Amino acid sequence: MTVELALIVPRMPHPLLCPDASEGYRALADAYAEARRRIEAVQPDLIVLYSAGWNSILGHQVQADPAPEWVHVDQDFHALGSIPYKLRMDPGFADAMTEAGQARGLRVRTVSYKGFPIDTGTVTALKLLNPDNRFPASVVSCNIYADRAETVVLGKAAADAIRAQNRRVVAIAVTNISHRLHSVPVPPDQDRFASLKDDEWTRKLLEILDEGRLEDVSQLARTFTAQAHADSKLKGIWWLASCAGAHNRYSGEVLAYAPVQGAGCAVVSLKPDALAVANLEFDEDDVDVYRGDRNVLAPAGETASTAGTPAPSAPRRSEATPVAAKSPARRGTGRVDVAADRAPKPVGAYPHARRVGDLLYLSGVGPRQAGTDAIPGGPIRNADGVAQEYDIEAQTRAVIDNVRRILEAAGSSLDRVLDVTTFLVDMDRDFKGYNRVYAELLGGIGPTRTTLAIRALPTPIAIELKVVAAAGDADLASLTGVMGG
């Protein structure tokens, strides 16, 4: 299952506490009501929220109190009244999202304390969208130091948990778009945007969202932040796009846009729609595993237990075999992970390779091309699942070329391959072609080999190789001796 509906809602309490104080507040309250109807039409079994108003420092926090209850008062708008609440959270999903985040390199933890101060935006959104707690919810915080990579990976962790638990989900970013408030209160009936510039930029974003182009807006977040007074760098939209699906195939609708004490507040509905416009010319990196983008001045060799993030580069194993600083990321004593820029991105939370001692263990390698994900020789089926003709020799050649790229990124080479396990989805059809190319490229090197037929691979490819190789600085003769002994 997946995200059935994505929403962007503001974090101001006015649509809840004084909806009739201005036309704009009423429009937002009505839009909340329409969003509520759309949620109920979906009948989700979970609502997942990212709240820009819940700040964290120690990584990200996920609310795990099953029934948080309090009388909330906003720090700024206390004169509007108190908000008593009793919410229904899903601790099991909070645990799953936390574990998924940790598996992707994030620091995530659950919080479950009586009286924990749930933020105004979360309380407002859940009171208006889920007033009878019909659907359980899960809320994750906004780390004040997190940038795009960390927030995107957080969204993917939420998606991992959704898939793992087979949930039918509505995902919500609780965030204003522009967040410059009037520095003195404005009577509600005279409320207006605090900055014309913010308003102009926000309207541009909303125009794109109205076309269902969520990922385009996610990619524009930095530009928006540089030009306007963005709410928390629009991290909420980074998270939402990553969680719901980083693409533009949504049916979008801006249900309302209005100023609340100067801030730009919008309610936006985005329904996944395979037929909608899709522009895949994205500029930003699509990060799968978080390895840290902060603490760049930390002393070399600093460990993750004392620093805010892992050291920015790993120490070289020896001067004789320099390894590109960006490639191996140190994960712990005695183990070095390899991320090869020139190989296709992993399709899950795993490194391209891991070095342990003098050996390199490669994750399964397929034929996809770095940067484009194109499959030489063609995919074995199209997007509709219809079988296609493909060239196994071209796929095999591409696989072995990807193995070579990964080994070279780790300071090794193809001629140091020791063992190969090959997976074919159609042994009868493909063995001969695969065997011919294998003999050409690896036969002379002579690693041990096992070939297996399997039902399917994660992407529409026909072949994958699992490889063990000697590290570039390992003494091959000595290694062979050890292995032989």
Place this chain on the structure above:
Amino acid sequence: MAESPTGRIVAGALSPHPPHLVYAENPPQNEPSAECGWEGLRWGYERLRRTLDQLDIDVIVVHSPHWKTSQGHHVLGVPEFKSLSVDPIFPHLFRFHYDLSVDVELAEAIAEEGQAGGLAMHVMRNPDFRVDYGTITSCQLTRPAWDLPIVAISSSRVYFDFNNDVGDRQMVALGRATRRAIERTGRRALLLASNSLSHRHFTQEPEIPEDMSHERIYHHGQYLWDMHVLDLMRRGRTRQLMAEMPDYIEHATSECKDGSLSWLLGAMEFPDYPAEVHAYGTVIGTGNAIVGWIPPETAAEVAR
């Protein structure tokens, strides 16, 4: 109302609010408990308390970075508050049951003086309001008996919405309004600026939060700035400090961006006498100093 001859600021202090210090003290009001931790700072607070114990104080006025307001400056305006404060960032360290009283007359006077000075001021009168953990931490560490009323002032986002110069000007104006209100109401007030100095956190903590083998400054440049700022305080050069404040805020990621210290120095008319630095230490990478200013009149009183 005519000025009271006894109304004045009897002392001011930089009294940072890391909840870790309350956690390590193990007061009965706090649910979590610790073995130890951050003794350098906690002992600094002890020294500050010994100094303050010699003074005749009516009220504590605290400016807290963790009551964040976008629209002007707010003051607590309800006589009593009793509730549970849970730190949203360090909930495993700080879940504090507080019971405090507010000097509403002084709070209202500060709001009036601020408004008269052109500031947007609000008196917070919602009895369900939860007092922020910065206010509670600074007051707990400075006066754990909770035997004095307080006035809490919020931290306006003026620095963030405009710039550091505008923020400092507004905070100095707020400080002067605070002083006028204290004089007008005849209070003998202790002022607390609740901010840290450099304020870049590590984003993870050790398994045992009070494991001091992990505690150090986030970055040497921040330490150098903190030492420079403390040196200016010790030499009574607070006007120079104010002149450098915008740069300090940016270069050291200082929590002075929340305005507390500028408010304090403005209220005390930029002390040219030496401050007493009772302690400096780090908390999860941030720089924190406990600093006291005792005006000459107060020092003379104590001497008598």
